[in-house]
Amino acid sequence: MKRTILNGVAGFAALTLVLTACSGGSSDGGSGATGGSGDSAAAGEPITITLAGWSLDTTPEFQVLADAFHEANPDITVELKEYDATEYDTQMIADLAAGTAPDMYVQKNLKNFFTYQDGDQLLDVSDVAEGLSDDVNGVDAYEVDGKTYAIPYRQDAWYLYYDKDLFDAVGVAYPDGTWTWDDYAAAAEELTTALAATGSSAKGTYQHSWQSTVQGFANAQSDGDLLSGDWEYMVPFYDRVIALQDAGAQADYGSITTNSLTYQSQFGTQQAAMMPMGSWYVATLLAQQKSGDANTFSWGFAPIPQVDSSTVDNPVTFADPTGIGINPAVDDDVAAAAKSFLAFIGSEDAANALAGIGITPAITNDAVQATYFGLEGVPTDDVSKTAFTTHDVRPENPVDANTAALQNILSDAHSAIMSGSVTPEQGIQQAMDRAKSEVLG
Template sequence: MKRKYTAAAAVTVVATLSLAACSGGSSDQPSATADNKPVTLTMSTWNLANSPEFKTLADGFHAAHPNVTIELKDYDAAQYATLLTADLAAGTAPDILTMKNVTDMVTFASGGQLQDVSDVKLQSGIKGAASYKLDGKQYAIPYRIDGNVIYYNKDLFKAAGVPDPDGSWTWDDYTAAAEKLKTGLKTAGSAALPAYLHGWNALVQNFATAQVPASALKGDFGYMKPYYEQALKMQDGGLQLPFATVTANKTTYQAEFGKQQAAMEIMGTWYVATLLQQQAQGAADKFAWGMAPVPQRTSKTAGTSNTPITYGDPTGFAINVKTDQAKTAAAKQFLAYAESQEAALTLAKIGITPALTDDAVVKVYFGQSGIPSDDLTKFAWAKQKIDPQNPPSPKTATLNTVLSAMHSAIMTGSESIDKAISDAEAQYKNQVG
């Protein structure tokens, strides 16, 4: 899931770009334009005041290409897709379009509003690029991707007398650990619950899709049943807050883990920067914590000798189809820079999870003050296989609507798992044909 922001209405901001020499830039890359004439690009962003990644990338690229100026056009995050769609229709959209959601890429590419950027060479080891392919063409280049991990409170585990995760957990192991935590926390006099499951349907459904593996686009959702059985077992056993409570009270995952209301929480790696900031500012309690791989379907993908399977979507950059040829050349150079190791290192320094996570990036990322540096945390963050949360297809928007309703029906108990799945399958096939 992408982080949700609140911001003012769209406003253009010119980035305060560094005029640093190119010694730290991409000197091995060709110049953005053959004659080095000044070029001004515009780029869409959201919540610019609290999202330093955009200016960081603009500054880094400018250092390598001083003739290129990037102006950042900031949009209201809550209405980002709507406002950007309106600007595209009016012919006033920026040259570089940040893809906040994969579904936006599908909509814009299907409407002929994005350039084919298949000629931008992908870095070896880059994650999330496949999510931006449609009909065999690459329409955006990822610069960051956030997979899900287990966040766990080491202090609460210790108080409960339960061993920390070791990276080998299946979903049965996860549930068993939660049951031990329930007993141990009660004995220790703690009111914390063993775990917290946020209300997003992806936190059940997408693990099933990634780990089975399966394709929800086919309209057969029966493979999700074991994952719902596990989620309901946790809920009915008092191991996590009920879904109805979470949705009715608008419970936040930041408060549940940050204020030590839950000993474990499965959430995206974007939460790291938030947790560090909240602990530093006093909005979250200070306690020892770590990350572990998400539970696996079987032991075949569990353990640090394997690659744990999780899910998540990238964030990336695309190019407006109406951008002229000279600006397109510079924009493609920016896309290439944004996925480079150089850019990944600058993002890691500010707590962003880059789409490229090699050993050098891992070292920089875990050099941040306050972040755990144990081997399991590093492994969970860097070595996971991230399956797409939103498959790039025109059917994805309909699929998400159907699956969200199915999730609510199951988790509130208004329908049995079998009935809810059957109804969702019928609804989906009726809508997409």
């Protein structure tokens, strides 16, 4: 998922200056810093450290990690501070500037990691990284000049979710792990027509409004170089989704944005038979089916469709790791407690705790897989297991000074194309022109 913070190079430069100017404390967590939890404690005394999170009612992973860590470390309590999911980075930047940010904060994706790190807003946690198992995925994504600035606890991938009951109702075969995007598009149209014939208003698929749902796949599956500013390879991906939208096989972009549709409600209340979405949705759907916020129905997830059959044996998908870093404006004792927490989130114990609620952790060894598929409600068919265990996950955001500015340009292009203001060719060409004039010189 990508969130817009600032537009263009000017915004990016201003953001960098703000972060650098407000970096408050020393990069090694010196005791003269300000803006952490303020809960100092002598060695061995109880201490509370704070952690940023979002959508706490529907995103249980933060509390699960906090509780599991506290159980193993009863002298340290992790207190959650909730942020708005869609404005997370904007609010975090404001709190860092004001000196009111929590002791630890999540790197929701890699889009803004460079900005935080370059602005001296992340503590060097190389000592924690050095003690982690080689099984932990995504650590290298947080390395800059040989130092590590965050520890991953999640490594998502994007799947194709599908409603078995809706497929069964009209006799359409489930995704079998070999689908290309053309197969997916054909199935979406077939499902839409067949469901309509039964009186159902459900569409064949649902594509959420994020730019990730098109551009993430284009970058990963076309070996595209986002930083180059040459993005012609995105055009066929947009042509396909515009055709599905025009055919009525998925909700149109205008309806999604105007009516504030959520992907959870669209798939969870069976308004769509399929949906490309990240692996984090497994935990959400399980929780919502249990609470009654989602319908009770049989579902599964399959490998995401591919451009052609050459990659179906090891499907190419995308997702940034999700890591946690430490606010450098904390006292030494808080920094030490926070590092203990980071060491925990990179452990197999934490991975099993996350797998136990349907989250894909940064460690996915055999023991973690057994926990994940032993969870009540998680699909255990061979296709779902293959989607979880076999894929080539490529990062969505390269770590670079230009990433945020280029992604913001592409976000504007996505909105213009999906709303029908421009054709895919026109929108991508305009974005490339902007990238060259505003960012790449």
